[in-house]
Amino acid sequence: MAYSDKVLSHYEHPRNVGTLDKSSESVGTGLVGAPECGDVMRLQIRVNPETQVIEDAKFKTFGCGSAIASSSLATEWVKGKTVSEALTISNTDIVKELALPPVKIHCSVLAEDAIRAAIGDWKKKNGVAEEAGVAVAASA
Amino acid sequence: MNVENGNGHNGTVNGMNSTGVIITNSATPLPEGVHLPLYMDNHATTPLDPRVLDAMMPYLTGKFGNAASRNHQFGWEAEKAVETAREQIARLIGASAKEIIFTSGATESNNLAIKGIAEMYRERGNHIITQVTEHKAVLDTCKKLEKQGYRVTYLPVMADGLIDLDDLKRAIVTEGPEKTILVSIMYANNEIGVVQPIREIGRICHEKGVLFHTDAVQAVGKIPVDVQADNIDVLSISAHKLYGPKGVGALYVRRRNPRVQITEQINGGGHERGMRSGTLNVPGIVGMGAACEICRNEMAAEALREQELRDYLRAKLENALDYTQVNGNMEHHLPGNLNMSFVYVEGESLLMGINDIAVSSGSACTSATLEPSYVLKALGLGDEIAHSSIRFGLGRFNTRAEVDYVADKIIDVVRKLRELSPLYEMVLEGIDLTKIEWAAH
Numbered sequence: 001m002a003y004s005d006k007v008l009s010h011y012e013h014p015r016n017v018g019t020l021d022k023s024s025e026s027v028g029t030g031l032v033g034a035p036e037c038g039d040v041m042r043l044q045i046r047v048n049p050e051t052q053v054i055e056d057a058k059f060k061t062f063g064c065g066s067a068i069a070s071s072s073l074a075t076e077w078v079k080g081k082t083v084s085e086a087l088t089i090s091n092t093d094i095v096k097e098l099a100l101p102p103v104k105i106h107c108s109v110l111a112e113d114a115i116r117a118a119i120g121d122w123k124k125k126n127g128v129a130e131e132a133g134v135a136v137a138a139s140a
Numbered sequence: 141m142n143v144e145n146g147n148g149h150n151g152t153v154n155g156m157n158s159t160g161v162i163i164t165n166s167a168t169p170l171p172e173g174v175h176l177p178l179y180m181d182n183h184a185t186t187p188l189d190p191r192v193l194d195a196m197m198p199y200l201t202g203k204f205g206n207a208a209s210r211n212h213q214f215g216w217e218a219e220k221a222v223e224t225a226r227e228q229i230a231r232l233i234g235a236s237a238k239e240i241i242f243t244s245g246a247t248e249s250n251n252l253a254i255k256g257i258a259e260m261y262r263e264r265g266n267h268i269i270t271q272v273t274e275h276k277a278v279l280d281t282c283k284k285l286e287k288q289g290y291r292v293t294y295l296p297v298m299a300d301g302l303i304d305l306d307d308l309k310r311a312i313v314t315e316g317p318e319k320t321i322l323v324s325i326m327y328a329n330n331e332i333g334v335v336q337p338i339r340e341i342g343r344i345c346h347e348k349g350v351l352f353h354t355d356a357v358q359a360v361g362k363i364p365v366d367v368q369a370d371n372i373d374v375l376s377i378s379a380h381k382l383y384g385p386k387g388v389g390a391l392y393v394r395r396r397n398p399r400v401q402i403t404e405q406i407n408g409g410g411h412e413r414g415m416r417s418g419t420l421n422v423p424g425i426v427g428m429g430a431a432c433e434i435c436r437n438e439m440a441a442e443a444l445r446e447q448e449l450r451d452y453l454r455a456k457l458e459n460a461l462d463y464t465q466v467n468g469n470m471e472h473h474l475p476g477n478l479n480m481s482f483v484y485v486e487g488e489s490l491l492m493g494i495n496d497i498a499v500s501s502g503s504a505c506t507s508a509t510l511e512p513s514y515v516l517k518a519l520g521l522g523d524e525i526a527h528s529s530i531r532f533g534l535g536r537f538n539t540r541a542e543v544d545y546v547a548d549k550i551i552d553v554v555r556k557l558r559e560l561s562p563l564y565e566m567v568l569e570g571i572d573l574t575k576i577e578w579a580a581h
Contacts, residue, residue, distance in 0.1 A: 003492070011492055017560055034578030035563060036523035038486050038503060038512065042562035060562035064488040064503070068560065 003065055004099035010069035015076050018058040020044040028122025030114040039063035039107065041071045043114035045078060045086075047122050052083045059114075066104040070094050070111035083119055083128075173541045176496040180546055182381075182476060182535030183330045183358060184500065188427070189383035189536070195430035196385065199423035207420045208411060218422045225429025232432040233356075233375065234366035235392050241412045242425055245389040246357045247277040249376035250324075252391055252416065253353045254281045256402030257322045257374065258290055261351070265319025269311050269350075271295040271303050272518045273334075274326050278355055282324075291318055295325075297518050300469035301334035308341060312348045320350045327359035327375075331502065331515040331531055332468030333477025335363065342371025351400060357381050361435035362474055363443060367392055373400050379424065383536060384431030388424030391416075446534045447475035449543050453532060454478055456547040461554055463567070467516060467529060476534035479516075481525045482550075484564035485557045490530060493553035497546055502529035 003011070022029045027046050033039040040063065046056040057075040061068045073094055078086040094100070094108035122128075170176065179187065199221060207222045209215025226237040243249045258268065270282055272294050282292045293311045295303050303325065312320045323345050328335045338354060345352035353374040359365050360375075361382030367375060375392040379385055393415070394400045408417030458464055463483040479502070482490060487503030502513030503526070512526035532546070558564040563573060 011489070014560060019565065031562065031576075032579060035527075035573060036578070038523070038527035040562055040578075060560055060565060062484060062561045062563045063486050065492040067486075068489060 006073075006098050007065055007069040007100070010072040010098070011065045014059075014068055014072045016058050016072065016079070017060060019060065020046055020056065020058050025049075025125055026122075028118040028120070028125065030117025030119075030121060032113045032117050033063070033110050035062065039067045039110055041067065041110055041114045043071060043074060043078075043111075043118045045118045045122060047083060047126075049126065054078045054081055054083065054086055063107065063110075064104070066098065066100055066107040067110065069098050070100070070107045071114060073097060074111040074115055078115055083122070086115055087119060089115055171541050171545055173539060174545045177498060178496060178542055178545065179498045180532055180534060180538055180542065181498045181500055182533035182538075183333075183531065184533065185380045185386065186383045186535050187537060188385060189431060189434060191434060192384055192427045192430045196423045196427040199426050203422075205422070207422055208409065218420075221426050222420055222422060225425045225432075228429035228433045228436075229377070229390055230392075232365070232436045233360060233377075233392060234368050236395070239367075239392050239395050241391045241393055241415050242420055243389045243391055243416055244387055244421070245380070246275075246355065246376045246378035247389075249378070249389045249391040250275070250277040250353075250355055251281050252402065252405050253374045253376060253393075254278065254322065254324055255285065255405055256415070257351055257353065257400070258285050259403035260401045261321040265313070265317065265321045267291045267293070267313050267318050267320040268322045268324065269293045269295060269308065269320060270324045271297060271326075273297050273301060273329055273332075273515045274324070275330060275355055275357070278324055278326070299519050299521070301329060301332050301467075301515075301519055302469055302472065303336060303341075305337065305340055305344065308344055312344070312350055314348055320348070322351050322353060324353040324355070327354045327356035327365065328363070328474050329468070329515065330358050331500075331513060332479045332519070333358070333474035334468040335359065335472040335474060337472070338372070339370045342373075345373075346371050351398075358474060361432065361439060362476065364439070367394065373398070374402075379428035379431055382431050382435050385424050385427040388421050388428050390428065442536060443475040446536075446538075449534050449538065449540060450476060450478050450532070452540070453534075453543045453547055454480070456544075457550060460547075460551040463564075465521075465525060467519060467521065467525070476538075478532040478534070480530055480532070481521075481528040482530065482554045483525065483528050484561045484567065485554050486527050487529055489557055490528075490550070490553055493557065494546075494549050497549060499533070499546075500531040502531065503527045 020027045030043045032041050041061045043059045045054045048055050057078050059071040059075045061071045077089055091108035091112040094111055203217050205214030205218035207218040226240045229240050230237045268290055270278055286292050295307050297303055325336055325341050327338055342352045351373045354372055355376045356365055357378045360377045373394045378389040402415055404415050406417050411417050465481040467479040487501030491501050502516045512523050516526035516529055
C-alpha cells in the first residue's frame with residue numbers, strides 16, 4: 001500500500017510525541033482504541049483555565065502509519081484552539097488532509113474520538129458542563 | 141524512508157517534537173554486499189536461480205514445441221524435456237515420475253487434490269479433515285465442498301502450531317455414510333514455519349484406510365520430504381517457492397499401495413493422463429525440474445546455513461530488545477523461517493520504518509480485511525501479538541551481512557516506535573494492560 005506524502009511526513013517526524021502529567025487539573029487525557037484491534041491512541045491536552053485555549057498537546061500511538069499520522073495531526077490542529085473550537089474537528093477533515101484510503105478511515109475516527117475523550121476528561125476534572133449536542137467519547 | 145532527506149520538514153517541525161523521535165534514519169551506512177531493496181520474504185516467493193533460468197532459456201526460444209505434438213521433432217524435444225523434469229521432481233520427493241502431474245501452481249494442485257478426491261470417493265464417504273492453519277487454497281476449497289454437502293473437520297492447533305495427533309485419531313470416522321475419505325494437513329506452515337508430524341499423520345491415515353494429502357509447498361526443497369517414508373498419498377508443490385519460475389506446480393498422486401484416483405477438474409485434451417488437461421508449460425516445467433535438482437543436491441548444506449543465519453538473527457533481536465516473542469514451535473521448524481512479535485509495536489508501522497526491506501507482517505493493517513493473521517490467532521496468542529508480528533523468510537541468496545543490516549534496522553525502528561507507543565510506556569510504568577477496559581472498535 002502506498003502512503004500519501006503527508007502520512008509519511010507525520011510518520012517520519014511525528015509532531016508532539018510525549019506525555020503530560022495526567023494528574024494535573026489542567027490536563028485532559030483521552031485513551032481510545034484497543035490493543036487487540038491494533039490501534040491505541042493517547043492524546044493529552046493542557047488547557048488554559050482562563051481562556052479555555054489548548055496550550056499544549058501530546059500524543060502516543062500504537063498503530064499503523066495512518067493511525068500515527070492521524071493522531072500526530074490531531075495534536076497539531078488542537079493546539080492554539082479553544083476547547084469548543086477543537087470539538088469541531090471531524091474525522092473527515094483528517095481523512096482529507098492525510099488523503100487516507102477507505103480502509104484507513106477508522107484511524108481518523110479514532111483520532112477524533114481521542115480529541116473528544118481528552119476534552120471530556122478535562123471538562124470532568126474542571127466541572128465544565130457538556131455543551132448541548134456534543135457527544136464525548138465514553139472510551140477514555 | 142531511508143531516502144528521507146528533509147524535504148518539506150524544517151528544523152521547526154523536528155524541533156516541535158519534544159522527545160526527538162525521528163523514525164527516519166538516513167545516516168545508516170549501507171554495509172558492503174547489501175543492496176536495497178533487500179528481499180527476506182522467501183515464503184511468499186523466491187527469486188529465480190540463475191541456473192534455473194539457463195535451463196529454461198532454450199525452451200523459451202528455439203525449443204518451443206508442444207509436448208503433445210507426437211509427429212515431429214519439436215514435439216519430441218519438448219516431451220523429452222518434460223519427462224526429464226518429471227524425473228527430477230519425483231526424485232526430490234522419493235516418488236516415481238509417473239506419479240507427477242503438472243499444474244499451474246500449488247493453488248491448483250490443492251484444488252485438484254481435494255476436489256478431485258472428494259468427487260472420486262464420494263461413494264465411500266463425505267468426511268474430510270484438515271486444520272485451521274492451512275493456506276486459503278485448502279481452507280476455501282474445503283469450504284466450497286461443505287456447501288456441496290461434504291462434512292469438513294478443521295482441527296485446532298496447539299499453542300506451538302502443531303496439531304494434536306489424538307485430535308486427528310478422534311476425528312477420523314471409519315464407519316457409515318460419514319466415513320472420512322481424506323485428511324489434508326500441510327507439511328510446513330507458510331507463516332510460522334512449523335513442520336507438522338507428517339510421517340505420524342500419514343501412518344495414522346494409512347492404518348485407518350484414509351487418503352492423506354499434504355500441501356508441501358514450503359517444505360519441498362527446504363527439508364527432506366519422502367512420500368514413501370512419510371506415508372503421503374497426494375502432495376502439492378510449487379516451483380516458485382524453490383527458486384523456480386512462477387505459474388507452474390505439480391501434484392504427486394500415488395500409484396501403488398494404495399492407487400489414488402482423482403477426478404479431473406479441468407477438461408480438455410486429456411493431458412497428464414486425463415487428470416489435468418491443457419498444453420504443458422514446457423519452459424516452466426523445465427525450470428521446475430532444474431530447481432528441484434539443485435535443491436536435491438544443495439538442500440542439506442543450505443538448510444544448515446539458513447538455520448544458522450536464522451538463529452543469529454533471532455539472538456541479535458532478542459539481545460537488543462525486550463518484549464519480543466517467537467511464534468511457533470522452534471524445534472519442528474523450517475530452517476529459514478522466523479516469526480517474531482515485537483510486542484507494543486504494531487506490525488504495519490514497523491514495516492513502514494523498514495520499507496527498503498521486504499518481510500511480512502501478520503498485522504491486520506496489511507490486509508484489506510483488517511483481520512490479523514488467522515494463523516497466529518489460531519495459536520491462541522491474542523490479537524495484539526498477531527498485530528505485532530513480523531515474518532522473516534530467509535532464503536538461498538540471503539547473506540550474513542544482510543541479516544546484520546535487517547536486525548540493526550529492526551532494532552532501531554522498534555525502539556523508536558516504542559517511544560511512540562502508549563502501551564510500552566504503560567507497561568514500563570507497571571500498568572497491567574489486561575486490567576484496562578479497552579473500547580474495542
